[in-house]
Amino acid sequence: MARPAxxxxxxxxxxxxxxxxxxxxxxxxxxxxxxxxxxxxxxEIVGQEHILQAGSLLPxxxxxxxxxxxxFYGPPGCGKxxxxxxxxxxxxxxxxxxxxxxxxxxxxxxxxxxxxxxPEAATMLFxxxxxxxxxxxxxxxLPDVEEGNVRLIGATTHNPxxxxxxxxxxxxxxxxxxxxxxxxxxxxxxxxxxxxERGLGGRSHTAEDKVLxxxxxxxxxxxxxxxxxxxxxxLSLPEQAVIGEKELELFxxxxxxxxxxxxxxxxxxxxAFIKSCRGSDPDAAxxxxxxxxxxxxxxxxxxxxxxxxxxxxxxxxxxxxxPLTVAAHHACDFIGLPEAELxxxxxxxxxxxxxxSNSATLALAEAHRLLKEQPVQTIPASLRSKSGQAxxxxxxxxxxxxxxxxxxxxSGQNHLQNPTAIYTPKTAGWEAKIAERLARWRELRAxxxx
Numbered sequence: 001m002a003r004p005a006x007x008x009x010x011x012x013x014x015x016x017x018x019x020x021x022x023x024x025x026x027x028x029x030x031x032x033x034x035x036x037x038x039x040x041x042x043x044e045i046v047g048q049e050h051i052l053q054a055g056s057l058l059p060x061x062x063x064x065x066x067x068x069x070x071x072f073y074g075p076p077g078c079g080k081x082x083x084x085x086x087x088x089x090x091x092x093x094x095x096x097x098x099x100x101x102x103x104x105x106x107x108x109x110x111x112x113x114x115x116x117x118x119p120e121a122a123t124m125l126f127x128x129x130x131x132x133x134x135x136x137x138x139x140x141x142l143p144d145v146e147e148g149n150v151r152l153i154g155a156t157t158h159n160p161x162x163x164x165x166x167x168x169x170x171x172x173x174x175x176x177x178x179x180x181x182x183x184x185x186x187x188x189x190x191x192x193x194x195x196x197e198r199g200l201g202g203r204s205h206t207a208e209d210k211v212l213x214x215x216x217x218x219x220x221x222x223x224x225x226x227x228x229x230x231x232x233x234x235l236s237l238p239e240q241a242v243i244g245e246k247e248l249e250l251f252x253x254x255x256x257x258x259x260x261x262x263x264x265x266x267x268x269x270x271x272a273f274i275k276s277c278r279g280s281d282p283d284a285a286x287x288x289x290x291x292x293x294x295x296x297x298x299x300x301x302x303x304x305x306x307x308x309x310x311x312x313x314x315x316x317x318x319x320x321x322x323p324l325t326v327a328a329h330h331a332c333d334f335i336g337l338p339e340a341e342l343x344x345x346x347x348x349x350x351x352x353x354x355x356x357s358n359s360a361t362l363a364l365a366e367a368h369r370l371l372k373e374q375p376v377q378t379i380p381a382s383l384r385s386k387s388g389q390a391x392x393x394x395x396x397x398x399x400x401x402x403x404x405x406x407x408x409x410x411s412g413q414n415h416l417q418n419p420t421a422i423y424t425p426k427t428a429g430w431e432a433k434i435a436e437r438l439a440r441w442r443e444l445r446a447x448x449x450x
Contacts, residue, residue: 033231034224036198037188039082042090046188046223047180048079058175065091067173069145069152071130073160074177077222080155083177084126087153093124100132108140115150123150130154131163138165145171159264179221186216188223189230200234207243214245218252265295273348274305278313282352289348299340303329306347317357317429324350355429363423370420377417410441412448 039045042052042062051058061067070087072080088095096111115123125141127133144150145168152172154160160169189212192199219226233247269292276284292302307329310321328347332340382399401411425435 032228033192033199034227037192037195037227039079039086040089042086045079045082045086047184048083048177050178051175057173061173062087062090067151068148069154069168069172071154071156071160071164071169071172071174072177073156073158073174075157075179075221077219077224077226078177078179079223080177081126081128084124084153084155088124088126091122091124093151094118094121095124095126097126097128100127100129100137103127103133103137105137105140108137112140112144112150115144119149124153125150126153126155128155129157131156131158131160135165138168142167142171157264180223181221182213182216185219185221185223185226186212189216189226192227192230193234200231203234204240205234205237205243206240211243211245211248214248215251218248266297269295269297270302270305273302274309277306277309277348277352278356280352280356282349285348285352286345289344293337293341293344299332299337299344300329302344303332303347306344306351309351312361313356313358314351314354315357315360316431316434317355317426319430321351321354355431357426357428357431359424359426359431366422370422380414380417382413383415408441408444410444410448412445 042059045052050056053059070084072083074080085095087093096115098107098111111125115121115125130138141150141152145152152168154164154172156163160174164172186209189207190209193201193205193207193212195201215229216226219229229251230243233243233251237243237247269288273285273288273292276288289302293299303325306325307322310325314321325347328343331343335343382401401413403409403411405411425431425438427435
């Protein structure tokens with residue numbers, strides 16, 4: 001639901017909101033620790049130095065209060081909402097927050113109408129999970145964004161290139177936020193333990209740096225998750241208790257890998273897996289394989305990618321790669337998880353450690369290029385089918401030299417009307433022998449009449 005940022009601003013009334021337009025969050029036992037510890041100014045935001053360091057575009061835009069709409073794209077808990085609230089506070093804007101899961105067109109129309117009635121309020125509309133708005137909802141925003149009636153800040157964990165309408169995307173500055181480093185998260189956890197006003201300082205807990213670093217590492221760059229975990233652990237202990245390794249054990253056992261099937265994590269992780277196999281790095285390949293399996297990826301999808309790798313990147317350097325990966329794909333079908341993990345590990349290590357050749361990929365691309373850019377060659381009459389009486393009467397197939405009648409099956413006959421080099425063998429693995437064989441055959445052809 002949309003709501004004003006504080007009690008002094010009215011969402012649908014005509015009065016001008018009073019400053020401060022975004023009130024400082026109140027410390028209350030009813031608020032989760034992550035909400036109480038939200039940054040109140042730009043300097044309190046941790047991480048994201050690539051977009052927040054002094055002199056960068058975003059701080060300049062905020063300082064000058066000269067920007068239109070902003071899109072923040074990044075994983076959960078990296079600071080998208082905090083950054084939006086800080087921007088509204090530092091620019092003294094009227095802050096209206098909407099969650100795309102709960103909102104609808106009628107609510108959007110009311111918010112936009114209220115913003116048009118209060119142009120002096122400088123309404124900043126923050127839409128969390130913007131990717132969940134459909135096309136019509138996103139299109140509804142365009143006129144008011146275009147006219148400057150609202151300044152939109154959209155937050156999304158999904159790639160905006162796939163989920164945000166191109167007209168809206170083109171009218172916005174896009175900033176990608178990264179998962180926070182373990183060191184950055186641990187620093188906030190330490191501050192939360194000692195902060196009496198907003199944190200857990202009143203409970204007088206202590207924790208070694210290693211414990212906080214371990215907890216931060218378990219949260220995969222998600223600061224909200226780390227703060228919530230710290231609060232749960234602290235509240236399960238008596239006041240003044242030490243938070244140690246034992247207290248992390250339960251959280252570690254229940255840890256879940258962030259992996260969104262059919263979304264960015266899916267595509268990014270399989271990309272890393274493929275490139276690790278192609279780059280002959282079995283350690284990295286196994287790591288990304290384990291991440292996909294822990295995240296619930298379909299093993300048959302991984303097996304299909306291994307089959308493609310066998311032809312695309314291993315190819316003739318090791319002809320056994322293709323039948324092995326095809327067998328692995330079949331095995332995943334009839335074995336199923338968890339045993340199929342062993343089959344995928346077997347095939348992954350084989351592909352990652354195999355000699356590599358993309359000669360088949362390059363040869364196919366070259367053949368396609370020739371067909372696209374040059375006239376299609378006529379099939380030589382000697383190579384055409386002579387089946388049927390009509391074909392025989394017009395002489396098709398006549399003059400064909402049967403390869404098995406010649407030494408090493410080299411007749412010297414051309415099989416293209418205009419012979420063209422398409423396949424260039426590499427010198428890795430088995431293909432080195434193919435390169436030697438083709439060189440030998442070129443010498444034989446050169447000695448034979450054409």
